Amino acid sequence: MSTTTRYTVNCSILLTQLPLHERPAAAKAAGFDAVEFWWPFGEAVPAADDIDAFVAAVEGAGVHLTGLNFFAGDMPAGDRGLVSWTGREDEFAANIGVVVEIGRRLGTRAFNALYGNRLEGADPAAQDDLAVRNLAAAGRAVAEIGGIVLLEPVSGTPAYPLTTAADALAVIDRVRSEHGVDNVRLLADFYHLAVNGDDVPAVIASHAADFGHIQIADAPGRGEPGTGDLPLAQWIGDAEARGYDGVVGLEYKTDAADPFAWLPAAERGPVGAR
Template sequence: MYLAACIEWLFAAEHQSFPDRIHAAKAAGLKAVEFHLWRDKPLDDVRRALDETGVRLTSMVVEPRRSLVDPAQHDEFLAAVRDSLQAAKEAGAQALVVASGFTRPEVSRQEQHAIAVGVLKRAAALAEQAGIPLVLEPLNTRVEHPGMFLDSTAEGLDMVEEVGSPNLRLLYDMYHSTVMGEDPAQVLAGRFHLVGHVQVADVPGRHQPGSGTVDWARYIGILRELGYTGAVGLEYKPQGPTLETLATARAALSL
């Protein structure tokens, strides 16, 4: 496993430009970075900084964000996937993140699930053609994302399994999962082959690992037992200077 700094938040207080944040991540000994939306980012400059430093770009988000559970938004969603796949190629991103969109109270959960799986199959076919995977992220509905349809790791894994494409995997964010009261050993048991990326932040507050109540020795131990060797995205909001919080996170994660 290796660490990837979410430069949407890490190094943001110290450096205004994203290329400078990439260089700062390299100087801090990090092998990878990630960020959220891409349309407001200088992708040419980002790619140049990645090439200069050898830092990897683990992920960015499909944009504009559209609903998976509302068929009226599917054409826009698929157009966003096409545009984002091209942007990912240009920037050198290794994966694209998608979320479900908000639940439709007037439609049954079972029907919304089926609608989402249908459009994810079409999106995964586009991703297969481009050679860049999509990662589906469940988001917590208790703190940051009330009303979001997909807030369950188990249901997210069900969707990935039903789509059945090597270019759709789950983004397992330990922060969102913990906020929803899930236990990683239970929700990932026997299904970790469906996970493509992992992110972390502590609970409560979504700050650096080591700042809250999560038992990181146990959580990282679970990932090791499952054989995970990929990036661990540091998607936290720093409490203080980035390098100080990074030291706290590294100590907590033993990475």
């Protein structure tokens, strides 16, 4: 990997042998200065004490929270976001306020809004219309703190309708054209795109300068770089050469004693504020 690439550790999929509040410090001890999380609470609007404890864990570790997901429902049970989930509009709206609060306190500027699965018996067009409205609302809210909303194609969930970069970009275009909100960006997870059969080099060539974020894992297996056959270093280098200047999220699964052994210590940080 490039010595100029800036990495952030996804502490919702890595370091999971530790309690959640200990993971930022573990990432720091491993040489990183930045972390990201999926939604770290069990509900859309957690108790104030729980928010304070999470903020304290990040601040106390001396790391920057570069990214945070909106509440996505019960992820272990298969939920993948509320953005298009008809009937849970109020829950998503309430979550937006909490996300902005955490972002303001921790200097976080990138917020991933998982689109949500197709619902049995629901009209897909109605779900898509709701998603566009919700993304616009989220975009307007995080703009108050200089933030962006990320929209991500996902693999492994047949009911999730965004599988390619083009799928996500079409939604982003609707948010911009119908609501005038222009701070929703593509989250280019190279693992998900590759597994779904997207043309990752073409996506990079056409859109790298506009990526809101990059995440990586190798395939097959979603392991650390080097465990599969994806040319991750090449793709990252190409994206950076075409104008991407953000961090690269490490979002892979591993049972290795040292989950970061593939990355020399000198290349792990610092990243500073995004």
